[in-house]
Amino acid sequence: MQLLDGKIASKAVKEKLQQQVNEIVSSGKRAPHLAVILVGNNGASETYVASKVKTCGEIGFKSTMIRLDVTVSEEGLLQEIIKLNQDEALDGILVQLPLPKHISEQKVIATIAPEKDVDGFHPISAGNLMLGIPSFIPATPYGIMLMLEHYNIETKGKHAVVIGRSNIVGRPMSVLLSGNNQYGNCTVTLCHSHTHNLKELCLEADIIVAALGKPEFVHADMVKDGAILIDVGITRVADATKKSGYSIKGDVAFSEVAPKTSFITPVPGGVGLMTIAGLLKNTLKAYELRTK
Numbered sequence: 001m002q003l004l005d006g007k008i009a010s011k012a013v014k015e016k017l018q019q020q021v022n023e024i025v026s027s028g029k030r031a032p033h034l035a036v037i038l039v040g041n042n043g044a045s046e047t048y049v050a051s052k053v054k055t056c057g058e059i060g061f062k063s064t065m066i067r068l069d070v071t072v073s074e075e076g077l078l079q080e081i082i083k084l085n086q087d088e089a090l091d092g093i094l095v096q097l098p099l100p101k102h103i104s105e106q107k108v109i110a111t112i113a114p115e116k117d118v119d120g121f122h123p124i125s126a127g128n129l130m131l132g133i134p135s136f137i138p139a140t141p142y143g144i145m146l147m148l149e150h151y152n153i154e155t156k157g158k159h160a161v162v163i164g165r166s167n168i169v170g171r172p173m174s175v176l177l178s179g180n181n182q183y184g185n186c187t188v189t190l191c192h193s194h195t196h197n198l199k200e201l202c203l204e205a206d207i208i209v210a211a212l213g214k215p216e217f218v219h220a221d222m223v224k225d226g227a228i229l230i231d232v233g234i235t236r237v238a239d240a241t242k243k244s245g246y247s248i249k250g251d252v253a254f255s256e257v258a259p260k261t262s263f264i265t266p267v268p269g270g271v272g273l274m275t276i277a278g279l280l281k282n283t284l285k286a287y288e289l290r291t292k
């Protein structure tokens with residue numbers, strides 16, 4: 001078993017980005033600039049957004065954090081996005097999800113200018129991804145591909161089982177893994193809550209991507225010897241022994257599954273860190289496309 005270490009792989013990606021930003025700035029140009037909008041004060045969202053802003057600073061990106069009250073109207077949020085769309089010196093716009101119930105995520109995402117859609121959630125980005133046209137890849141699937149790349153993991157011809165069909169992880173992941181690209185060419189089975197024979201399918205998998213959001217869902221009896229396990233889940237579970245009052249659990253029962261695997265991502269310290277790396281790569285790409 002080898003750990004796919006998000007700290008190591010994301011560090012490599014960030015160092016490369018930092019070098020690219022250095023070159024940009026020393027040639028007299030402005031730095032890439034990301035805006036992050038956070039509505040309300042969800043604890044987990046606060047952590048992720050803070051981490052995104054902090055990492056921007058570390059590699060020399062400019063970032064702007066926009067906090068809106070949980071009571072902001074849908075129209076108010078859309079107006080904020082339209083302002084950011086028009087800001088020439090801004091490259092990427094990220095609206096942290098989930099949003100309060102009274103706001104349509106679909107409308108919000110569709111309002112972001114496609115050329116600033118560093119989350120890759122806009123219908124144009126999603127359509128391009130499906131068609132194999134270069135575009136913004138959603139940060140988590142992108143981060144997973146970067147992880148596979150960092151550890152030189154061959155995917156061609158393998159059977160990948162993706163558990164979870166969300167628009168932001170499972171579905172785009174299934175498109176990337178099945179695509180005709182360096183980290184694709186898999187045979188993909190996309191499983192979800194209505195899948196009858198999940199255990200049998202998982203036992204056939206060379207690669208399992210667990211992205212359903214149920215802590216420790218994947219057990220050792222679902223995993224073939226030598227499989228590659230990518231754990232996308234991050235759930236906070238109450239834990240009185242921790243100072244924070246919670247511990248973070250992935251979708252994979254790590255301690256029992258890990259010994260059977262060839263490679264496995266830990267939680268925390270795995271896919272989450274790569275997600276931020278993917279977002280930053282998208283932001284640099286947006287910058288390059290907009291300033292060329």
Ligand SMILES: Nc1nc(=O)c2c([nH]1)NC[C@@H]1CN(c3ccc(C(=O)N[C@@H](CCC(=O)O)C(=O)O)cc3)C=[N+]21
Binds near residue numbers: 275
């Ligand atoms: N518009 C939008 N874009 C997103 O990309 C987006 C989003 N909304 N909403 C929520 C999910 C989740 N997400 C994570 C980012 C970083 C970590 C991360 O850094 N995790 C660390 C720390 C974990 C922790 O301390 O909670 C780790 O896994 O080691 C996790 C999860 C981005 N998301």
